[in-house]
Amino acid sequence: MAVAGALAAPACSEYVRQGRSPAQLVIVRIETPAVEFKELQGGTGVPGKIEPIPGFSVGPLDSDVDPARGDSGRVLLRQILRDPGAPGATAAPTPINEITVTGYEVKYRLANGRNTPGVDVPYPIRGGFTVTIAGTSTVTGEFDLVRLVAKLEPPLAPLKNSFVVLSVIADVTFYGRDQAGNAVSATGSVQINFGDFSS
Structure with missing residues (x-):
């Protein structure tokens, strides 16, 4: 009866609006490609060689439009139960609560609200x-944040050979079902700065 009352209430909670599953999909973080420069150890008295080490980090992505190549993102996902239980009797996820994520969607927008695809x-x-x-595990996976064709x-194509930088916000939604x-579903956002950074 309490659930029915909550569904009928005019101001439903965020959990109620997101569906009927007792499990909630949570984005822990979204990471973007980053390069860390590390010094490799040389011999005695010999300076180490500095080499770029590709990886991922939390923060804005500087996406180079020249050469045209796509950009990947990495996400860390977990689940929580909507009803955590009572003090001393914490609820734990069961196999029926396991969430299988099956896809994602990326939508782009400008901070000023303009978001016409192919124009803005x-x-x-x-x-x-x-x-x-x-259960309480976390999973990590990579996905296409910007596809090559977009550049x-x-x-994005007019940004080549120019000094213009286009900053957008990418809203990434992951969706799936429990067992x-x-x-x-769950949505997270990341900033992307597009420009011809190699010129």
Whole structure:
């Protein structure tokens, strides 16, 4: 009865609005490609060689439009129960609560609210992405944050050989279902700065 009352209430909680699953999909963090420079150890009295080590970090992405290549992102996901239980009797996820993520969508927007695809921002993209989150574990996976074709089309293609930088916000939504078939989703955001940084 309490659940029915909550669903009928005019101001539903965020948990109620997101679906009927007792499990909640949570984005722990979204990371973007980054390069860390490390000094490799040389011999005695010999300076070490500095080499770039590719990786990922939390923070804005500086995306180079020349040469045209896509950019990947990395996400860390976990699940929580909407009803955590009572003090001293904490609820724990069961196999039926396991969440299988099956895809994602990336939509781009400007901070000023303009978001016309192909004019103000790149076209949105959808992709397949399958991981299953069991219990209290976390899972990590990579996904396409910016596809190569986006850098061959407006508004990114005109940025080549220019000093203009286009800053957008990418809203990334991951979606899937628990093992009972209830739909779940979670959305996170990351800033992307597009420009011809190699010129």
